[in-house]
Amino acid sequence: MVAEAGLDINLHNRGVAGFVADELLSCLDECVLALRPSRLIINIGTNDLNDPATTNDVLVARYDRILVAVERALPGIDVTMLAYYPVNPDVAVDEGIRQCLAARTNERLCSANGAVRALAARHGARFVDLNAPLLDDRGRLRAEYTMEGMHLNEAGYRAILPAFLDLLRG
Structure with missing residues (x-):
């Protein structure tokens, strides 16, 4: 989609x-650090929330370890943290x-987004919420934008594409 947009x-x-999050941390060298990016747009931790025992504090501690490792290995990297997508x-x-x-x-995703927003502020990173076009009138993921209530389908990604492209451009 990015290539289609020119x-x-x-x-x-x-x-x-x-x-x-802990799985990403275990392979961070191969997945991120070896690429030596100048920018990182990251969204990790949604699957952690499948476990009812994962509190915001636990989630943020895991995410924080990733950010600390990235910042240590790539000083000055520009980090943008994306909000978790809604579900239906x-x-x-x-x-x-x-x-x-x-x-x-x-409700849990919204609370976690608040905690991740605060983590972004502590790290001097941007926090970006692309969710507005994805929401139905009850604040859920629009049915037409999901395969099974949890993951975005192509139409869902196309709905957030303009904002994502703006993010990539600037």
Whole structure:
């Protein structure tokens, strides 16, 4: 989608399905640091919230370890932290997804976003929330923008693409 928009940048997507923050930390050298990027746009920890025992404090501590490691290895890196995307349990039909969404509620995501926003401020990073076009009238992920209530489909990514491109440009 970035190439379609005519943006000529070197972009690496290191999103790994199911990853939690500690898994990213364990392979941070290969996934991020070896690339020596000048900018990092990061969204990690959503899957941590599938576990009801993961409090905001636990989540932020895990995320903080990643940011400290990045800043230590790449001084001066420009970091942007993205808000967690909303969910919509009403469209989930798979029992495994339903169980995840019993813990990963929009209320919990909103609270976690507040904690991540505060973490970004402590690290001098930007916090960007791209979610406005994704929300339905009840504050959930629009049904037409998801495959199963939790992940964005192509239409969902296209809905946030203009804001994401602006982020990449500036």
